[in-house]
Amino acid sequence: MFLEKVGKRYDRHGPWIISDVTLAVPEAAVVRIEGTNGRGKSTLLKVLAGISRPTAGRVTGRPPTAYVPERFPPDLPFHTVGYLHRVGRIHGLTRRESARRSALWIDRLGLSGHARVPLKRLSKGTSQKVAVAQALMAEPGLLVLDEAWTGLDQAARGSLDDAVLELARSGGRVVFVDHDPARLAGRVTAVHRIVDGSLAPAEPPAAEDPGPRVHIEVDTPHGAALPSGLPGAPSAEPVAPGRTRLTVAERHSDALLRHLLGLRHPPVHIRSLNEGDRPA
Numbered sequence: 001m002f003l004e005k006v007g008k009r010y011d012r013h014g015p016w017i018i019s020d021v022t023l024a025v026p027e028a029a030v031v032r033i034e035g036t037n038g039r040g041k042s043t044l045l046k047v048l049a050g051i052s053r054p055t056a057g058r059v060t061g062r063p064p065t066a067y068v069p070e071r072f073p074p075d076l077p078f079h080t081v082g083y084l085h086r087v088g089r090i091h092g093l094t095r096r097e098s099a100r101r102s103a104l105w106i107d108r109l110g111l112s113g114h115a116r117v118p119l120k121r122l123s124k125g126t127s128q129k130v131a132v133a134q135a136l137m138a139e140p141g142l143l144v145l146d147e148a149w150t151g152l153d154q155a156a157r158g159s160l161d162d163a164v165l166e167l168a169r170s171g172g173r174v175v176f177v178d179h180d181p182a183r184l185a186g187r188v189t190a191v192h193r194i195v196d197g198s199l200a201p202a203e204p205p206a207a208e209d210p211g212p213r214v215h216i217e218v219d220t221p222h223g224a225a226l227p228s229g230l231p232g233a234p235s236a237e238p239v240a241p242g243r244t245r246l247t248v249a250e251r252h253s254d255a256l257l258r259h260l261l262g263l264r265h266p267p268v269h270i271r272s273l274n275e276g277d278r279p280a
């Protein structure tokens with residue numbers, strides 16, 4: 001995906017908010033956009049996501065895109081699960097797949113207690129979880145996140161981190177703004193700072209130690225593939241026909257095991273669990 005000399009102003013005679021922005025977002029990129037308040041970060045993200053049309057320049061090669069806005073409009077006459085299910089249908093998913101993904105993200109983001117609550121009655125933090133869930137439901141090729149972690153509890157922030165890494169690992173692109181300079185440290189592939197309306201490269205944050213990891217070997221019947229979106233974004237390595245070795249950070253292993261034990265499509269048999277080594 002490529003932005004070529006992109007500029008945006010909201011009014012024909014108004015100031016240019018961003019100008020002459022040239023940016024490549026390759027596959028598997030995790031791109032952080034920085035800038036002080038009011039510099040045009042949200043404006044750039046909206047142009048990237050295709051929600052706002054550039055006033056100058058052009059955007060090419062945009063894959064199917066999902067966007068988590070800074071503020072999610074909860075003023076819709078649905079409850080959480082009904083809304084997510086509709087989002088899935090809008091993305092062209094079958095009823096069954098839409099229900100599967102809704103249930104997956106409701107579980108992973110800790111929304112189970114709010115599944116039947118009308119969107120209008122959700123707290124700000126819970127609405128934010130729904131905003132994240134509706135974007136991840138789409139399994140997009142480009143995920144644009146505008147302060148999407150803000151308001152989430154720690155577990156949901158971890159789930160969003162995992163989802164970003166999964167997406168990048170499968171070749172997807174992620175572009176985000178976040179006030180925490182350490183967000184996705186070690187995973188960010190490029191940082192760009194908005195200075196005087198244009199983009200300047202900046203230094204990515206250093207990696208944090210991911211800590212001990214756990215290996216889980218699982219069998220699936222007839223070699224069926226494991227579903228995408230597993231908690232903790234484990235890496236998966238085939239070790240024998242129908243057998244996969246999953247490697248996940250120890251802090252996510254309980255959530256992953258719980259999820260694997262509950263899987264029905266396909267059912268998963270856990271063969272072994274091997275704890276405690278550290279990444280090289």
Ligand SMILES: Nc1ncnc2c1ncn2[C@@H]1O[C@H](COP(=O)(O)OP(=O)(O)OP(=O)(O)O)[C@@H](O)[C@H]1O
Nearest residue numbers: 010011017035036037038039040041042043044070
């Ligand atoms: N729809 C709009 N119409 C007119 N002006 C707008 C609109 N949206 C944003 N602006 C203006 O564009 C400028 C940049 O806003 P933007 O929200 O993109 O910045 P930001 O870097 O994301 O800010 P913050 O860090 O405060 O979220 C601001 O001066 C803002 O008032």
